[in-house]
Amino acid sequence: MPVQRADARRNYARLLAVAAQEVARHGADASLEQIARVAGVGSATVRRHFPGRRALLDAVFRERIDALRTLAAELADRPDARAALLEWLGAVTRYASTIRGLAVALNLDLAADPGGTEPACATAQLTEAGDPLVRRAARQEAVAPGVTITDLLALITGIALATEHLADPGAAADRLLALTVAGVSPLPA
Structure with a gap:
């Protein structure tokens, strides 16, 4: 269980960093799927951390x-x-x-x-x-x-x-x- 929490924290931090870069480049309409790809996670992981845009x-x-x-x-x-x-x-x-x-x-x-x-x-x-x-x-x-x-x-x-x-x-x-x-x-x- 602690490994999942650490993984979840790392995924969140990585998603947030990638999202900040993508939003800086593409604005508020940055692709959630692109963010997931660049962060190396699935789109379900994005939606688990961020239920919407x-x-x-x-x-x-x-x-x-x-x-x-x-x-x-x-x-x-x-x-x-x-x-x-x-x-x-x-x-x-x-x-x-x-x-x-x-x-x-x-x-x-x-x-x-x-x-x-x-x-x-x-x-x-x-x-x-x-x-x-x-x-x-x-x-x-x-x-x-x-x-x-x-x-x-x-x-x-x-x-x-x-x-x-x-x-x-x-x-x-x-x-x-x-x-x-x-x-x-x-x-x-």
């Missing part, structure tokens, strides 16, 4: 979302609230634009759950993580009045969707974010 995508994105949540917490006490917010927004933009399918998943989250109330919703998790950064920046008058984390995540999703198929989506997304920031939080004259 959404479960697989959630697992692939969970690690990245957790990293962004951790970064937001680390940045929360930085003296310069604007710099902290911009660093976090840059990280979210890079993740969303370079991992094909993440922007689509965020967009689906926004469409299915506009308030982001579903606990597994990536948008809800990013909203919870980024909201303190936006509020703190607002208190320091480092963002335009009325700007919310929901606004910023919608902008990032749009940037990611517009750039994820380009040759260098990260660079293009960084440029568009910089243009957006100039309108959202211009430097004082």
Whole structure:
């Protein structure tokens, strides 16, 4: 029995690694059968660990979302609230634009759950993580009045969707974010 548990853990880890690579290459529509082939397991093993495509995508994105949540917490006490917010927004933009399918998943989250109330919703998790950064920046008058984390995540999703198929989506997304920031939080004259 312990051998099966170890095998199951190895299969899960291998499937997740392969799924992350395939999703990065092919987006949210990556073939479950291809993932199984590359991982060296049968499609039944994929379905045993991930009962559906959404479960697989959630697992692939969970690690990245957790990293962004951790970064937001680390940045929360930085003296310069604007710099902290911009660093976090840059990280979210890079993740969303370079991992094909993440922007689509965020967009689906926004469409299915506009308030982001579903606990597994990536948008809800990013909203919870980024909201303190936006509020703190607002208190320091480092963002335009009325700007919310929901606004910023919608902008990032749009940037990611517009750039994820380009040759260098990260660079293009960084440029568009910089243009957006100039309108959202211009430097004082």
